[in-house]
Amino acid sequence: MKLTVLGSGTMTSPPKRTPAGYLLEHNDDYLLVDMGPGIIRQLKCMEIDLLHIKYIAISHFHLDHCSDLMAFLMNRFLLQENANQDLTIFGPTGLEAWFSAQAQWQGAWLHNARPRLIAFDHQPVQLGSWQIIAALNGHTDNSMSFRIANGATLFYSSDTGFQEELVPLARDVDLAIIECSLPDHLKIDGHLTPSDVARFSNLAKLQRVLATHIYPQNDTPDLKQRIQRHFDGEVIIANDFLTLYL
Ligand SMILES: [Zn+2]
Ligand SMILES: [Zn+2]
Structure with a gap:
């Protein structure tokens, strides 16, 4: 499996960190995970054929994870009228209602060829x-x-606070992509800090962790060290267009 980080940042990040998006590839088969603003542009920079993507997984409806989805569908329609019929989108409970609310002003281009x-x-x-x-x-x-x-x-943690219930989902994976939004002294509910990432990684017995979703306040050269202070496994700090092979 090949992973390319399309977006390692969030809404307030500088241009070098696009909001969330990850491209997975295996045997010429793509899965796009989350689509924050700018992910289409990242795909085009990589010269990925948008029509070649058949599967998308959206973790939640915050705009830094899904705002490029409708634009992506329009782009595909303009390339090939029926293309979106070949696309499957997996998303949170309420996906149908969310999609319909987004789609209601779009018209025939979307309604005549909706994704699954x-x-x-x-x-x-x-x-x-x-x-x-x-x-x-x-x-x-x-x-x-x-x-x-x-x-x-x-x-893939997506955005989350510290949740011990997620440990079984992460146990023994080849790579864990874990959000690391803010430094320990700026901790807020619903997001992780370097100490949280380390604690979770120890509980899940992880060997290799990719820290991502990095807010500017956490984006310092010592971020890796701040995670490794409490965790012995490999830590990689995500960057846009970083590619890893699993
Ligand atoms: Zn969120
Ligand atoms: Zn987010």
Whole structure:
């Protein structure tokens, strides 16, 4: 499995950190995980054929994770009229209602060729060769973390506070993508700090952690050291366009 970080930041990040987005690839099969503002541009910078993407997983409806989705659908329509019929979107409970609310002003281009929508219902989801096990993580009423398998296994925390209940979802994965929003002294509910990342990584017995969703206040050269102070495994600080092979 190949992972490319499309967005390692959040809304207030400088241009070098686009809000959330990750491209997974296995045997020429893509899964796009989250689509914050700017992710389409990142895909185009990589010269990815947007029509080649068949599966998207959205973790929650905060705009730094999903605001490029409608623009993505329009882009695909303009490239090929029926393209969105071939797309499947997995998302939180309420996905249908959210999608309809977004779509109501769009007209025929979207309504004549809608993507397939799969909303979270506590069951594993198979998207082509991608298996996703999702769990509610408490960041919002319906926000999710993912365990994704396709050859290798990967955990994606998305946005979350410290949730011991998520440990089984992350245990023994090849790579855990974990949000690390703010430094310890600026901790807020619903997000993780370097100490939280370390504590969670120890509980899940992780070997390799990719810290991401980095707010400017946490974006200092010693971020890696601040996580490793309490965790012995490998820590990688995400950057846009960072590529890892699992
Ligand atoms: Zn959020
Ligand atoms: Zn976020």
